[in-house]
Amino acid sequence: MNKTEVIARRILGWKLNRWDRWYDPEQGVFIHDFQPEESLDHALLIVKRLKSFGYTYTATEEHEVCFNDVCENGDTLAQAITNAAFTLADNSTIDDGWL
Incomplete structure (x- = not known):
């Protein structure tokens, strides 16, 4: 899986509906062309979701961010938000409640 897939599945809890479309079962909506590295609006969805899990978001420099440590x-x-979220999701044990 690439960064976008890891984040969409493990953090956002989305399911791949088509090669270019994700499904958010909580909201009951389809998300087209999810590109968090390219779109700040998409990246901010990640920030919002991680905050709901209790993570603290900090922008430490112009293009550096932290989720907790x-x-x-x-x-x-x-890109910084996406990279931090990917590191968190790829290297952490994800609670089953996330999925």
Whole structure:
């Protein structure tokens, strides 16, 4: 799985409906062309979701962010958020309640 898939599945709890469309079962909506590294609006969905799980979001520098003690940077704020979320999701034990 790539970064987007890991984040969509493990953090947001979405299911892949088609190659270009995700389904959010909590909201009952389809999300087209989810690109959190490219779109700040998409990246902020990740921030909102992680905050709901109790993570603290901090932007430490222009393009560096932290979720609790997991910090990453990127060329843009959206990339930094995506990188930090991916590191968190890929390297942490995810509670079954997330899925």
